[in-house]
Amino acid sequence: MAPKPLTGQEIEEALAGLPGWAHEDGRLVREYALPGHLAAVALLVHIATVQEEMDHHADLTLTYNRLGVAVNTHSVGGKVTELDVRLARRVEEMAPAHGAS
Numbered sequence: 001m002a003p004k005p006l007t008g009q010e011i012e013e014a015l016a017g018l019p020g021w022a023h024e025d026g027r028l029v030r031e032y033a034l035p036g037h038l039a040a041v042a043l044l045v046h047i048a049t050v051q052e053e054m055d056h057h058a059d060l061t062l063t064y065n066r067l068g069v070a071v072n073t074h075s076v077g078g079k080v081t082e083l084d085v086r087l088a089r090r091v092e093e094m095a096p097a098h099g100a101s
């Protein structure tokens with residue numbers, strides 16, 4: 001069943017528990033700074049493995065030692081759903097071990 005788009009209030013409530021994340025252009029977004037290029041690549045690969053597990057995928061942008069994450073749910077026309085929040089939480093959980101800030 002298609003996930004339900006979240007209301008603005010629901011998104012704000014979710015962001016309260018996602019430090020550094022924002023709701024921009026209909027997507028949940030965060031940019032991580034990493035200790036170096038290979039650390040950024042390692043985080044990208046780790047996120048990709050979780051995305052495959054969840055079958056839910058963000059746009060990941062690698063720029064030297066920075067990694068951008070931007071996600072919404074394509075199957076409901078590019079709206080933010082609980083699936084996006086769950087992915088953001090998974091990324092937030094893994095990021096510190098990669099030295100991300």
Ligand SMILES: C[C@H](O)[C@H](O)[C@H]1CNC2=NC(N)=NC(=O)C2=N1
Pocket residue numbers: 055056057058071072073074075076
């Ligand atoms: C067939 C596959 O399950 C779907 O295309 C998945 C893949 N990853 C996805 N990722 C995102 N962000 N939104 C989707 O609707 C989506 N759908």
